[in-house]
Amino acid sequence: MIGNTPFVVCMILVALGLWALLSRRNLIKIVIGIKIIENGVNLFLVATGYVQDGIVPIYTYAPPDATMVLPTPQALTLTSIVIGLATTALMLAFAVVIHRHKKTLDGRKVTELSG
Amino acid sequence: MNLAAHAPILAIAVPLLGGFALPLWGKIHPSLRNLWLALVASLTAALTGFVAVQVLTTGVQVYTLGASSPGETLSPGGFPIRIVLTVDALSAFMGAIATLLAVVAFTYAWRYLEEEEGKTLALTLGTLLWAGMLGMAFTGDLFNLFVFFEVTSIAACGLIGYRTWTSRGPEAAFKTMVMYTVGGLFVLLAIALLYGEYGALNLAYLARLIQGTTVDRIALGLLLGGFLMKVGAVPLHMWAPDAYGEAPAQAVILLVANTQTSLYALFRILFTLYGGVADPAIGWLVVGLGMLTLVVAALMAVVQMDLGRLVAFGAVSQIGYMLLGVGVGLTVISSQPAFGLVAIQGGIFHMLNDAVAIGLLFLAVGAVEKATGNRDLGNLGGLGHDLGWTTGFFLVGSLALAGIPPLNGFASKLMIYESSFALSPILAALAILASILLLAVFVRAFQGAFLGPRLASPKPVPTAMLVAMGVLALGVLALGLFPELVVRHLVEPAAKALWEGREAYLRAVLGG
Structure with a gap:
């Protein structure tokens, strides 16, 4: 019914994040840009696992004939969110320093180095 | 329980768990921590070596996590659903490079780092980085490739920026972290695209299925972009000289290994995953990026006045040679396999040679900084009077990097020149030109820092640091004097694993 809309929305999020990354100069805003890209990618991952009328893959009392959404992308997204937390925390810590x-x-103004 | 079969996962688990235990030992006493690190490092090195020997004698090793036996890669439905580690000759080669540099780095760090300047933290991060690199080299699963990619990113950026009392370290670390994270997200997006199309994450299984559709091409572009960001190829190299220049010396050689591990992942994607739909145009793209990297970085090295940053640009330019060699191989391999194999061998042999030579240079720069507290070429001079060994090591490293026979850089660069000349003489001419430029840069740096009248009285360099540099210097000489031996026993199997060995890699996981 919804077709490719979720994928398009995720790609728009990724593009917005990239734009924020390239156009902003404030270090915190750069981190926010990265977070937006990350959320776009995570939503994309979840969207790839969607099955029409599917139910939660961990639902114990599911009727035997029910279709479930794919569990793998959700597990991947969970891992990716945890990794994202670590990278964000590290980047913000460097921004504080x-x-x-x-x-x-x-x-x-902070640039001492010029690669 | 057959421990030998579990060696691939143990090689990743030992440094990972051992690394997290380091700070606990450090709380009790620093010498206990050193003992523990020595134990963890020697065990990991032994395991990596054991895996490499297994691979070279019996072929591709697979290890399935959570299965009743390590060889049980497929679920009853004939579908690889579990996490699989797949170690072939190239993975083993990469693991060996990472292990060599890590062991040298820890030997060097023993006397290079000061207790009150976060030594425990630096050693912990170094061990975690090592675990991440081995994970990237050994994994046979795209998603785990991403996970270990991020493990190495976080550990590497921690190592670049942990000296928070300096202002430049955290700045370089922030820059690097932005590049690494965006690269990682590109890789993840590509993995999501491939999963959405084929419903699988196992590298071998995907390699069987891949069709070369538009989605596959977009995914390949994202993977290329993501890994090239971490490799530091021009025009995505902005972080590399800063990171190499600002991190402490023992961390820099781990960063060199980390860069090469990303390069390995890139080759794995290009050949193993996309080998079935190999396209010479992609090969030309890699060749172009390699040329750009080696020329631009060599030109940038000319204007550097800081010894650390000068060597850093040398390191970036060497990445160009590896990309050039393997890119030429990718371009021609489907039409002329023998010619392509030589080109790939050149690129892969150069990974080992670069790791040893550039590692030696970075350690020598670290020794100069430790002895004089200074790295500015304008203020250094006459160090050769007092730091005899360091002077010799720097000279050996720079000549090897510039590709002067009989040192090791020459052996692999010759293979790269020959194969790129056969593709297009302009490529070889530019590559040789960049080498000559690098030679000029390093001769100038050597002359400025080590020759001339004595300007200051440097402190002596500790023996542990000299031993670490000595190991790499011996490596430079040995690889330069006996290249045939190394090529036949290590490099050729690794290069063959990329193309001819692709089917063996797929069969090891999927059977049949």
């Missing part, structure tokens, strides 16, 4: 040294979060 940078702010402590430079008293600013503007990406243009």
